[in-house]
Amino acid sequence: MPFKILKKQELVPTIHLMDISAPRIARKAQPxxxxxxxxxxxxxxxxxxxxxxxxKKGTITMIFQAMGKTTTQLSTLKEGNDLLDFIxxxxxxxxxxNEGTVILVGGxxxxxxxxxxxxxxxxxxNKVISIIGAxxxxxxxxxxxxxxxxxxxxxxTDDGSKGHHGFVTDIVKKILESGTSVDRVIAIGPPVMxxxxxxxxxxxxxxxxxxxxxxxxDGTGMCGACRVLVGNETKFACVDGPEFDxxxxxxxxxxxxxxxxxxxxxxxxxxxxxxREGCKC
Amino acid sequence: xxxxxxxxxxxxxVRRSNFNEVALGFTDDQAIEEAKRCLQCKKPKCIExxxxxxxxxxxxxxxxxxxxxxxxxxxxxxxxxxAICGRVCPQESQCExxxxxxxxxxxxxxxxxxxxxxxxxxxxxxxxxxxxxxxxKKVAIVGSGPAGLTAAADLARVGHxxxxxxxxxxxxxxxxYGIPEFRLPKDIVRAEVEYVKKLGVxxxxxxxxxxxxxxxxxxxxxxxxxxxxGAGLPMFLNIDGENLNGVYSANEFLTRVNLxxxxxxxxxxxxxxxxxHVVVVxxxxxxxxxxxxxxxxxxxxxxxxxxxxxxxxxxxxxxxEHAKEEGIKFRLxxxxxxxxGDAKNWVTDIECINMYLCEPDESGRCKPMPLAGSEHKxxxxxxxxxxxxxxxxxxxxxxxxxxxxxxxxxxxxxxxxTTKEGxxxxxxxxxxxxxxxxxxxxxxxxxxxxxxxxxxx
Numbered sequence: 001m002p003f004k005i006l007k008k009q010e011l012v013p014t015i016h017l018m019d020i021s022a023p024r025i026a027r028k029a030q031p032x033x034x035x036x037x038x039x040x041x042x043x044x045x046x047x048x049x050x051x052x053x054x055x056k057k058g059t060i061t062m063i064f065q066a067m068g069k070t071t072t073q074l075s076t077l078k079e080g081n082d083l084l085d086f087i088x089x090x091x092x093x094x095x096x097x098n099e100g101t102v103i104l105v106g107g108x109x110x111x112x113x114x115x116x117x118x119x120x121x122x123x124x125x126n127k128v129i130s131i132i133g134a135x136x137x138x139x140x141x142x143x144x145x146x147x148x149x150x151x152x153x154x155x156x157t158d159d160g161s162k163g164h165h166g167f168v169t170d171i172v173k174k175i176l177e178s179g180t181s182v183d184r185v186i187a188i189g190p191p192v193m194x195x196x197x198x199x200x201x202x203x204x205x206x207x208x209x210x211x212x213x214x215x216x217x218d219g220t221g222m223c224g225a226c227r228v229l230v231g232n233e234t235k236f237a238c239v240d241g242p243e244f245d246x247x248x249x250x251x252x253x254x255x256x257x258x259x260x261x262x263x264x265x266x267x268x269x270x271x272x273x274x275x276r277e278g279c280k281c
Numbered sequence: 282x283x284x285x286x287x288x289x290x291x292x293x294x295v296r297r298s299n300f301n302e303v304a305l306g307f308t309d310d311q312a313i314e315e316a317k318r319c320l321q322c323k324k325p326k327c328i329e330x331x332x333x334x335x336x337x338x339x340x341x342x343x344x345x346x347x348x349x350x351x352x353x354x355x356x357x358x359x360x361x362x363x364a365i366c367g368r369v370c371p372q373e374s375q376c377e378x379x380x381x382x383x384x385x386x387x388x389x390x391x392x393x394x395x396x397x398x399x400x401x402x403x404x405x406x407x408x409x410x411x412x413x414x415x416x417x418k419k420v421a422i423v424g425s426g427p428a429g430l431t432a433a434a435d436l437a438r439v440g441h442x443x444x445x446x447x448x449x450x451x452x453x454x455x456x457x458y459g460i461p462e463f464r465l466p467k468d469i470v471r472a473e474v475e476y477v478k479k480l481g482v483x484x485x486x487x488x489x490x491x492x493x494x495x496x497x498x499x500x501x502x503x504x505x506x507x508x509x510x511g512a513g514l515p516m517f518l519n520i521d522g523e524n525l526n527g528v529y530s531a532n533e534f535l536t537r538v539n540l541x542x543x544x545x546x547x548x549x550x551x552x553x554x555x556x557x558h559v560v561v562v563x564x565x566x567x568x569x570x571x572x573x574x575x576x577x578x579x580x581x582x583x584x585x586x587x588x589x590x591x592x593x594x595x596x597x598x599x600x601x602e603h604a605k606e607e608g609i610k611f612r613l614x615x616x617x618x619x620x621x622g623d624a625k626n627w628v629t630d631i632e633c634i635n636m637y638l639c640e641p642d643e644s645g646r647c648k649p650m651p652l653a654g655s656e657h658k659x660x661x662x663x664x665x666x667x668x669x670x671x672x673x674x675x676x677x678x679x680x681x682x683x684x685x686x687x688x689x690x691x692x693x694x695x696x697x698x699t700t701k702e703g704x705x706x707x708x709x710x711x712x713x714x715x716x717x718x719x720x721x722x723x724x725x726x727x728x729x730x731x732x733x734x735x736x737x738x
Contacts, residue, residue: 024488024493025493028492028494038450042542042548042549042550043550044541044549045450045541045551069550070550084450085450085486085487087448087450087489088489088492088493089492090489090492217533217536217537218448218449218458218536220489220513220673220675221513221514221673221675222458222513222514222515222532222536222673223530223532223533224517224530224532227524229524234523239675253524253626256526256625256626257524257526257626259526260526260527261552261554264546264547265552268547268552
């Protein structure tokens with residue numbers, strides 16, 4: 001049962017948006033959940049966080065960065081093409097309630113999964129402060145969409161080409177130091193960013209939630225590839241997460257485990273590029 | 282009385298580096314000779330040993346006269362998956378254990394004959410039985426493993442409309458993700474699944490019940506639900522170092538190899554750590570499968586670490602024998618206490634302690650006790666934990682009124698009825714990790730109970 005790509009767009013260089021026709025999944029999807037997809041028969045199963053969903057149209061929106069073999073191959077697909085497998089909605093939904101004031105931090109491609117949470121927190125009556133960051137202004141995602149559901153929106157870039165010159169953590173720290181009462185922080189982005197945010201919020205004792213992007217195979221609790229250490233207990237990101245209390249997560253282990261297949265990822269990517277572009281070797 | 286025919290097999294030296302099937306199957310002549318050994322007992326004991334009630338002497342008789350078509354038809358009238366059973370059933374403790382000839386030259390090779398006639402049929406166009414009169418009743422089957430496939434086939438055969446929901450992208454459950462190609466070729470599984478589909482069963486892949494639909498939602502569309510969700514949750518040892526890079530659950534290792542075909546990496550995209558020194562912890566069939574896969578991926582040395590002795594190993598004797606022939610090392614009465622790693626979180630060795638056996642425990646097996654002062658290290662760059670699995674909680678957690686035991690297994694009566702009206706269950710989800718054939722037996726029994734239940738509705 002193939003899953004059709006209804007929309008495909010390169011939002012900023014290397015970061016792509018895709019709407020997939022998957023009515024059964026769209027019917028159930030919640031912010032915080034993810035899907036697993038497989039492009040073709042020889043493809044691997046990769047998890048991607050749900051960036052948006054439209055129950056009426058029956059679509060799931062994903063945002064991904066073309067980095068390795070599978071995501072690059074995915075970025076070459078066009079509207080009208082099919083994905084062989086599309087499985088979800090997996091993982092637990094984000095816990096969304098009226099907390100008071102919530103800071104949402106999205107780094108890089110992590111802005112995408114933060115967006116449906118910003119919307120949901122806003123709709124639940126919270127004051128939403130959003131901080132979105134990128135390496136450079138031209139890589140900044142979804143500023144407009146985030147602004148629509150944010151009471152305050154801050155932008156940071158590593159090179160200073162837009163907004164604050166520096167990291168998202170600088171702004172988080174400034175807000176917390178200013179004495180603004182913050183009830184919850186949600187941070188989604190590269191593990192180093194999530195670790196840094198956790199480090200900043202810890203002294204202020206503000207509940208901080210991160211979404212862990214571990215390596216997964218089945219995504220249903222069957223294999224344990226995604227195991228993470230949370231509060232010294234082994235958890236499976238796919239069924240116990242993907243969201244966890246940032247102050248309890250062992251980020252070093254997470255990053256070490258994310259590096260397991262680096263040599264193989266390189267081999268697969270080189271082979272793919274050779275086949276696409278013709279091999280010089 | 283003639284001795285059992287010998288099953289041709291791939292040479293261990295050759296097969297240890299390929300994923301092709303180890304056993305090659307009887308020739309026509311061998312099958313006929315073997316079948317002629319059957320005494321055609323008036324009160325056949327062998328049938329009592331078959332969880333899916335195959336009328337063994339009847340099909341063996343057909344084989345003995347060379348009528349293979351009738352033989353396979355006879356089996357398939359009760360068992361939809363004979364090519365699988367013929368390969369992975371522990372016949373030595375079931376049908377063959379009860380064969381009168383066991384005392385003289387060895388029992389009739391019932392499993393190998395079953396396999397022979399299934400393979401004979403696979404070369405032809407499988408005959409599809411006539412579709413029965415539809416009953417108008419709808420049954421949802423959750424999970425397409427041995428229990429689900431068997432229940433689906435039996436329910437379709439009596440005219441119910443059956444839909445299977447499978448979480449993964451391929452059908453077969455443990456037959457597909459767990460048991461390796463060299464023991465059960467995936468083409469065989471695919472063919473058996475196709476046969477079940479031809480009986481009229483609808484198969485929906487990529488459908489995680491508990492997520493995309495709950496059991497309660499299924500009950501609004503279907504008249505009954507069968508849960509054959511298996512025992513998919515891997516157990517770990519809960520010792521230090523288990524999250525080091527290079528440490529796998531057997532489920533992950535086997536899923537990468539079998540379902541994702543990572544042994545064909547990079548032609549297939551899913552990677553796997555091949556390892557030079559691989560240690561597998563456990564003594565069951567899954568441990569043997571993991572060890573033999575690791576060897577085929579190119580490991581220099583593969584060691585099985587098991588805390589009891591060979592006698593106590595739950596693996597089939599044939600699998601232990603095959604593993605030994607291929608050069609797998611066995612460190613028995615040895616139990617891991619810790620995994621050590623390097624600065625980058627990669628496993629370097631597994632620290633173990635020697636064990637000795639004392640009185641039998643509640644499982645009837647001798648309880649292993651650590652021998653103080655016997656700690657030692659075994660070098661390892663890949664470690665596979667194969668100490669068992671427990672049922673996946675996705676369905677129980679999302680189903681109101683479905684009671685589960687403290688072990689996480691679904692509570693069901695002998696006929697498969699659970700504590701929730703209209704919901705039946707069978708296989709590993711109910712018993713905890715067991716065998717393919719016991720799951721098939723449970724699927725068969727539950728199908729009968731579901732049929733009864735639907736007649737009363």
